[in-house]
Amino acid sequence: MEHNLEYTISLLSHTPDTLNALLRNLPEEWTQRNEGENTWSSFDVVGHLVHGELTDWMPRARMILEHGESRTFEPFDRFAQERASKGKTLGQLLDEFESLRAEKLSELKALNLRSEDLAKRGRHPELGIVTLSQLLATWAVHDMTHLHQISRIMAHQYRHAVGPWSAYLGVLRCSSHGS
Amino acid sequence: MEHNLEYTISLLSHTPDTLNALLRNLPEEWTQRNEGENTWSSFDVVGHLVHGELTDWMPRARMILEHGESRTFEPFDRFAQERASKGKTLGQLLDEFESLRAEKLSELKALNLRSEDLAKRGRHPELGIVTLSQLLATWAVHDMTHLHQISRIMAHQYRHAVGPWSAYLGVLRCSSHGS
Numbered sequence: 001m002e003h004n005l006e007y008t009i010s011l012l013s014h015t016p017d018t019l020n021a022l023l024r025n026l027p028e029e030w031t032q033r034n035e036g037e038n039t040w041s042s043f044d045v046v047g048h049l050v051h052g053e054l055t056d057w058m059p060r061a062r063m064i065l066e067h068g069e070s071r072t073f074e075p076f077d078r079f080a081q082e083r084a085s086k087g088k089t090l091g092q093l094l095d096e097f098e099s100l101r102a103e104k105l106s107e108l109k110a111l112n113l114r115s116e117d118l119a120k121r122g123r124h125p126e127l128g129i130v131t132l133s134q135l136l137a138t139w140a141v142h143d144m145t146h147l148h149q150i151s152r153i154m155a156h157q158y159r160h161a162v163g164p165w166s167a168y169l170g171v172l173r174c175s176s177h178g179s
Numbered sequence: 180m181e182h183n184l185e186y187t188i189s190l191l192s193h194t195p196d197t198l199n200a201l202l203r204n205l206p207e208e209w210t211q212r213n214e215g216e217n218t219w220s221s222f223d224v225v226g227h228l229v230h231g232e233l234t235d236w237m238p239r240a241r242m243i244l245e246h247g248e249s250r251t252f253e254p255f256d257r258f259a260q261e262r263a264s265k266g267k268t269l270g271q272l273l274d275e276f277e278s279l280r281a282e283k284l285s286e287l288k289a290l291n292l293r294s295e296d297l298a299k300r301g302r303h304p305e306l307g308i309v310t311l312s313q314l315l316a317t318w319a320v321h322d323m324t325h326l327h328q329i330s331r332i333m334a335h336q337y338r339h340a341v342g343p344w345s346a347y348l349g350v351l352r353c354s355s356h357g358s
Contacts, residue, residue: 001208001212001336001337001340002340003337003340004338006206006209007206007208007209007257010204010205010206010209010335011205011209014200014201014202014205017185017200018197018201020200021193021197021199022193022197022326023193026189026193027185027186027189028188029180030186030189034180045311058315066277072270085345109321113207127343127344127346128343129322129332130342130343130344131342132338134340134341134342134344135344137340137341137342137344138339138341138342138344138348140336140337141334141341141344141348141351142327142348144330144331144333144334144350145330145334145348145349146353147201147330148308148327148330148331148334148349148350148353149349151324151326151327151330152321152323154190155320155324155327156324157180157320158180158182158316158320160181161180161181161182161313161316161317162316162317162320163308163309163310163313163317164303164307164309164313165260165306165309165313165314165316165317165320167306169317169320169321169324170239170322170324170327170328170355171323171324171327172320172324174327174353176349177316
């Protein structure tokens, strides 16, 4: 389907509660373990989502609206959360994500974007010309890619425990698809 | 990590709230669409999870405890939810799943399983000998495989809307892994 601002906002508004329901108060064996060297735990993923709210989505949306193609987005630092999450608990990161997401969605709604705004273009440092509509759709799909990742990371912890059933459990055969 | 009954119950107990937070009251464009012919929507997946609670996990656990390897599990009907979900709303299916999961986890806890119980063996119609421990670990990973699937199905709806960003969104390159 085509991008629809109302549907995007709806999906984005569900993610904090989803992560909260899935992860808060789970044993750390589920949330702090990763898939091996140089991979993320669910804790790391939530830190990454916090960082995205701060530096990626709405700052880029404003840059498109204010400067169009004349300014290139700041590259997104996919490892910033290692520093920013240090010393925090998962509960703190979930709280931060919830309050940042609510704040950013309020900002988005306050822009009262019309379809001509959504067609406005900006410049991505690697991808070149992108539209505001594509940026907002990507914000929503980015949530889904990380929910997909978290479910895979958690399943991975039981990859041996399931015994012969691993043949039926697609999530155990999921590569990271380079995401 | 090895199977741990407490961790399994913890993960299983989080899933109804997770699906509720993710799916309830989302526009039907997210929840009723699938990935193409002969694939499931998120609505179908929740129906499948309801059916699993009724026929798969705890009935098989009891069969292992009562009959060991002498009786083969009933094959799991992966398409039963098409009939059972007919005419229901997603909200109804989420309610059913929540109440069934709570009931089944109460039954599981009431069994007071010890490690010698978890090592007991049963007979799967295709996989052969499996243990109760493997069955319970699979119940938890089965939740994750379907959360993985739902996040993929929803991302799929915006596969064109994200434009050039699709290159960065691993969930859009995820095959179903035969699950």
